[in-house]
Amino acid sequence: MKEIFNNARLGGAAFPSSHVAISLIALFLNRKYNKYLIPIYFPFTITLFISTVYLYAHYFVDVLGGVFIGILFYYYVPPQYEMFNKLSRKLDKKFSFIFYK
Numbered sequence: 010m011k012e013i014f015n016n017a018r019l020g021g022a023a024f025p026s027s028h029v030a031i032s033l034i035a036l037f038l039n040r041k042y043n044k045y046l047i048p049i050y051f052p053f054t055i056t057l058f059i060s061t062v063y064l065y066a067h068y069f070v071d072v073l074g075g076v077f078i079g080i081l082f083y084y085y086v087p088p089q090y091e092m093f094n095k096l097s098r099k100l101d102k103k104f105s106f107i108f109y110k
Contacts (some may be wrong), residue, residue: 026067029075030082032057037083 036054038045058076061067067075 023067024071025074025078026061026071027075027078028061029058029072030079031066033076034083037079045062 016042032054036047039050058072061072062069
């Protein structure tokens, strides 16, 4: 056991795996906008998840963190972006006399 774990060193692994998060977001966006690409894109996404652990690029928990971050960003960021745009438009109307003379 000691020899196995001493040889399994990760170089530059980071939590969470941004590659996993971005590929998952891209998969979700393809599901939303280009459904015909899902059968092509899905195997590549799963292969990326598995290969990052298999090739010792990340620990398994890094992949889980990437999945969590990907899901969080996909569902949380668009509503926040819309809320920010609405607030920005309100403030722009309210203070336009200051910024636009």
